[in-house]
Amino acid sequence: MTGTLIRGASLLGETREDIRIRGGRIAATGRLTPELDERVIDADGLLALPGLVDLHTHLREPGGEASETVLTGTRAAAAGGYTAVFAMANTSPVADTAGVVEQVHALGAQHGYATVRPIGAVTVGLEGERLSEIGAMARSRAQVRVFSDDGKCVHDALLMRRALEYVATFDGVIAQHAQEPRLTEGAQMNEGALSGELGLAGWPAVAEESIVARDVLLAQHTGARLHVCHVSTAGSVDVIRWAKARGIAVTAEVTPHHLLLTEELARGYDARFKVNPPLRRDDDVRALREALADGTIDIVATDHAPHPAEAKECTWAEAAFGMVGLESALPVLQTTMIETGMLGWADLARVMSSAPAEIGRLDGYGDPLTEGAPAHVTLVDPAARRTWSTGDLRGRSRNTPYTGVELAGAIVATVHGGVATVLDGTLVDAEEVARRG
Amino acid sequence: MKHLLSTRDLDRETAVGILDIAEDMALTADREVRKLPTLRGRTVVNLFFEDSTRTRLSFESAAKRLSADVITFSAKGSSVSKGESLKDTAQTLQAMGADAIVVRHHGSGAAHQLAHAGWIDAHVLNAGDGTHEHPTQALLDAFTMRQRRYGADSRGRDLSGMRVVIVGDIVHSRVARSNVWLLTTLGAEVHLVAPRTLLPAGVETWPVTVHEHLEPALALRPDVVMMLRIQQERMHAAFFPSGREYAREWGLTAERFAALGPDTMVMHPGPMNRGLEISSAAADSSASTVLAQVTNGVFIRMAVLYLLVAGSQEASA
Amino acid sequence: MSARTVLHDADIARALRRIAHEILESRRGDGRLVLLGIPTRGTVLAERIQAVIDDIEPGVSSAGSLDITLYRDDLARTPTRAPQPTRIPAGGIDDAIVVLVDDVLYSGRTVRAALDALADHGRPRAVRLAVLVDRGHRELPIRADFVGKNLPSATSERVSVRLADVDGVEEVTIEP
Numbered sequence: 001m002t003g004t005l006i007r008g009a010s011l012l013g014e015t016r017e018d019i020r021i022r023g024g025r026i027a028a029t030g031r032l033t034p035e036l037d038e039r040v041i042d043a044d045g046l047l048a049l050p051g052l053v054d055l056h057t058h059l060r061e062p063g064g065e066a067s068e069t070v071l072t073g074t075r076a077a078a079a080g081g082y083t084a085v086f087a088m089a090n091t092s093p094v095a096d097t098a099g100v101v102e103q104v105h106a107l108g109a110q111h112g113y114a115t116v117r118p119i120g121a122v123t124v125g126l127e128g129e130r131l132s133e134i135g136a137m138a139r140s141r142a143q144v145r146v147f148s149d150d151g152k153c154v155h156d157a158l159l160m161r162r163a164l165e166y167v168a169t170f171d172g173v174i175a176q177h178a179q180e181p182r183l184t185e186g187a188q189m190n191e192g193a194l195s196g197e198l199g200l201a202g203w204p205a206v207a208e209e210s211i212v213a214r215d216v217l218l219a220q221h222t223g224a225r226l227h228v229c230h231v232s233t234a235g236s237v238d239v240i241r242w243a244k245a246r247g248i249a250v251t252a253e254v255t256p257h258h259l260l261l262t263e264e265l266a267r268g269y270d271a272r273f274k275v276n277p278p279l280r281r282d283d284d285v286r287a288l289r290e291a292l293a294d295g296t297i298d299i300v301a302t303d304h305a306p307h308p309a310e311a312k313e314c315t316w317a318e319a320a321f322g323m324v325g326l327e328s329a330l331p332v333l334q335t336t337m338i339e340t341g342m343l344g345w346a347d348l349a350r351v352m353s354s355a356p357a358e359i360g361r362l363d364g365y366g367d368p369l370t371e372g373a374p375a376h377v378t379l380v381d382p383a384a385r386r387t388w389s390t391g392d393l394r395g396r397s398r399n400t401p402y403t404g405v406e407l408a409g410a411i412v413a414t415v416h417g418g419v420a421t422v423l424d425g426t427l428v429d430a431e432e433v434a435r436r437g
Numbered sequence: 438m439k440h441l442l443s444t445r446d447l448d449r450e451t452a453v454g455i456l457d458i459a460e461d462m463a464l465t466a467d468r469e470v471r472k473l474p475t476l477r478g479r480t481v482v483n484l485f486f487e488d489s490t491r492t493r494l495s496f497e498s499a500a501k502r503l504s505a506d507v508i509t510f511s512a513k514g515s516s517v518s519k520g521e522s523l524k525d526t527a528q529t530l531q532a533m534g535a536d537a538i539v540v541r542h543h544g545s546g547a548a549h550q551l552a553h554a555g556w557i558d559a560h561v562l563n564a565g566d567g568t569h570e571h572p573t574q575a576l577l578d579a580f581t582m583r584q585r586r587y588g589a590d591s592r593g594r595d596l597s598g599m600r601v602v603i604v605g606d607i608v609h610s611r612v613a614r615s616n617v618w619l620l621t622t623l624g625a626e627v628h629l630v631a632p633r634t635l636l637p638a639g640v641e642t643w644p645v646t647v648h649e650h651l652e653p654a655l656a657l658r659p660d661v662v663m664m665l666r667i668q669q670e671r672m673h674a675a676f677f678p679s680g681r682e683y684a685r686e687w688g689l690t691a692e693r694f695a696a697l698g699p700d701t702m703v704m705h706p707g708p709m710n711r712g713l714e715i716s717s718a719a720a721d722s723s724a725s726t727v728l729a730q731v732t733n734g735v736f737i738r739m740a741v742l743y744l745l746v747a748g749s750q751e752a753s754a
Numbered sequence: 755m756s757a758r759t760v761l762h763d764a765d766i767a768r769a770l771r772r773i774a775h776e777i778l779e780s781r782r783g784d785g786r787l788v789l790l791g792i793p794t795r796g797t798v799l800a801e802r803i804q805a806v807i808d809d810i811e812p813g814v815s816s817a818g819s820l821d822i823t824l825y826r827d828d829l830a831r832t833p834t835r836a837p838q839p840t841r842i843p844a845g846g847i848d849d850a851i852v853v854l855v856d857d858v859l860y861s862g863r864t865v866r867a868a869l870d871a872l873a874d875h876g877r878p879r880a881v882r883l884a885v886l887v888d889r890g891h892r893e894l895p896i897r898a899d900f901v902g903k904n905l906p907s908a909t910s911e912r913v914s915v916r917l918a919d920v921d922g923v924e925e926v927t928i929e930p
């Protein structure tokens with residue numbers, strides 16, 4: 001088989017067309033007749049979206065292979081309909097040199113499930129003291145454009161200013177994990193009446209909002225691009241809305257879990273719900289959904305953060321922050337944004353594919369599914385519904401917050417650069433993907 | 438009752454019932470033989486991840502008075518910081534045949550997790566979890582208040598009409614949390630006094646009256662003034678500027694103590710910082726219930742162990 | 755089939771009077787009599803018997819209650835129950851003649867538990883047992899010294915003692 005024909009898919013939920021894929025590109029669209037050397041995918045009732053792009057993934061390799069590897073993480077990504085992921089820098093060693101980012105990039109290319117774009121550390125070892133070799137990473141084969149100390153905040157104002165300015169030289173962006181460190185010492189969950197009752201140290205909204213406010217002002221002052229990771233509070237939304245109205249070059253992301261889950265889940269002390277930034281109040285969830293709908297928040301990013309069982313099967317305070325999210329991202333978005341009428345499928349393609357590709361300067365992703373475009377395609381069954389379980393996960397870790405939750409939609413097929421990575425809802429064999437890719 | 442994790446879960450009837458059983462347990466203290474055969478053949482494990490000699494001894498004494506076999510496991514220090522240790526330790530103890538696990542842990546929610554994570558099926562008794570709750574301390578405090586107020590006529594009564602003022606580091610205090618829920622369930626009127634830095638987020642949603650200064654609360658002529666322990670390290674984290682200033686503003690000084698009504702009880706969960714939150718004049722007076730609290734702690738813990746462990750698993754599960 | 759009444763209120767009163775007399779007759783020398791009822795109905799019966807004794811020979815007897823909940827050997831097989839108060843009369847039980855009083859004597863396990871409980875309270879000169887009804891089927895080597903009525907019964911039958919102070923009616927019934 002040298003080609004693929006997707007028959008009868010609904011493009012972005014609008015027109016029904018066939019899509020012919022040849023040599024990694026879309027060869028034709030319209031009403032097409034199957035040819036002898038083509039694999040035919042029956043997409044009757046399915047939606048075709050440009051392959052999803054995640055700007056915020058923790059692949060854990062090198063150093064954290066007990067939780068995830070580039071292979072297992074990109075398999076989870078493909079299962080979730082993703083064709084490109086940006087891999088966060090907090091590995092061991094930290095991705096703060098050209099050597100580490102090229103290694104991660106090469107592993108992604110070798111396995112073929114998704115394009116892996118490493119994110120470079122802003123500061124050496126994420127220590128928040130000296131800038132890392134941003135230029136070397138930008139010019140490396142990994143073509144790093146996004147820089148982040150994610151997990152830690154670049155809290156030193158002078159260092160943040162310099163980073164914004166310096167990164168702009170390479171058309172890059174600083175993706176800031178906005179967390180004032182002194183206001184969140186020992187913090188365990190959202191600060192509020194519930195944290196007071198449960199006796200868990202609070203993570204006040206102002207710890208996020210004060211950094212976002214400072215950073216948008218620095219972005220204005222420097223004229224550089226700023227990206228705000230995982231916005232979690234209504235107050236941050238207000239600040240970003242204000243900054244955009246002033247023409248400041250700021251973009252922002254929200255995670256699927258902050259669009260669905262609230263702090264109430266901490267009540268049972270189940271550490272699967274421990275995440276940074278923490279789950280917030282109903283009012284915050286509502287504000288985040290509205291911000292994503294009106295464009296104040298530009299994109300959805302998973303903050304997929306795998307952890308081994310022992311990092312979660314302990315007391316809340318001792319447990320690691322983070323939850324996996326690649327496989328469940330699109331179902332959560334369909335449930336929270338599409339079925340509520342807040343976003344259409346074309347908007348979804350923007351916030352989960354074209355906009356993240358644009359922020360990350362990842363060419364060839366998120367393009368409309370038209371003749372000549374690279375063949376990155378995600379097929380979704382919007383009529384599917386299922387009660388989520390750890391059996392739906394394809395990565396190495398099991399720390400999903402959605403066990404027992406009914407979510408809409410399912411990924412039926414994913415095509416990355418013309419190579420099917422998921423067919424009939426099942427991952428294609430690793431050898432086959434690597435050989436064809 | 439399967440577990441005792443929090444006083445928030447207790448209704449008035451259950452709480453009064455525990456206090457009444459503690460009265461029965463107290464009667465055994467005056468007998469020729471103090472030991473009861475009630476938990477013969479049962480195993481109670483004291484699992485202490487945090488040092489607390491007095492609480493551990495109180496639980497040991499309670500379990501032994503009920504003839505249970507007692508295993509004490511002190512797991513403080515480095516072994517605790519490993520992620521899996523709580524689960525591993527709990528499963529090990531279960532394998533040793535523990536019927537009940539009395540757990541003291543520095544992490545809020547640890548007892549809740551032991552009870553509900555599905556790791557074990559022993560009864561779990563929370564002996565203090567982080568800054569969350571310490572239910573038996575609140576029960577012994579309520580028992581002590583009721584005893585002082587009603588003496589031999591205590592049975593069946595709650596704390597309606599009593600006014601209790603709790604002073605100090607509320608935000609970090611599991612004793613304060615457990616007392617707020619229990620005392621209000623028992624009908625008492627509860628007042629909290631602390632500088633704003635030591636009040637928890639959302640305290641305005643609690644069923645209490647909050648005061649930032651001590652004098653207005655003491656002017657209400659409370660029946661009970663409960664002074665919480667102040668950890669010295671708090672002043673280094675900017676919760677208040679100095680011990681001297683704290684004592685002056687929120688301490689039960691000799692002058693403040695002298696101005697209290699003649700029947701006002703002075704309580705403290707111990708250990709006390711004399712000269713900081715409480716003056717020696719108050720601590721050593723006849724108004725002080727500090728030693729009665731220690732004695733009553735054993736009776737309350739006997740009552741709770743009896744309720745958790747004595748009955749059949751099927752009936753109480 | 756419905757319950758059959760085997761003792762009416764007058765029968766109960768007569769039986770308790772007879773027991774009171776027997777207890778007094780069995781008292782040798784100057785022994786102090788302490789009647790300890792096993793809650794709930796045993797306590798009521800102990801008080802009534804003691805009242806009769808006190809009429810006949812004032813000042814030689816006293817009544818109280820002895821709860822056995824914490825001494826039962828079937829704790830692990832039944833739901834947890836709240837203990838009842840134990841009241842030992844002033845003067846204690848040391849060197850006294852203690853009469854345990856219960857409504858029905860059946861397997862003997864309650865009495866065994868009461869003997870254990872009693873031993874933790876002191877050392878009586880002698881311990882006797884008075885019951886309103888002995889229905890047989892002993893599982894332990896225990897017998898009553900004073901019996902209101904022997905009532906041979908099948909284990910399937912149900913013997914119920916109801917007292918006015920507790921139940922509003924005064925009768926002993928047996929039902930299949």
Ligand SMILES: [Zn+2]
Nearest residue numbers: 150151177229
């Ligand atoms: Zn982050």
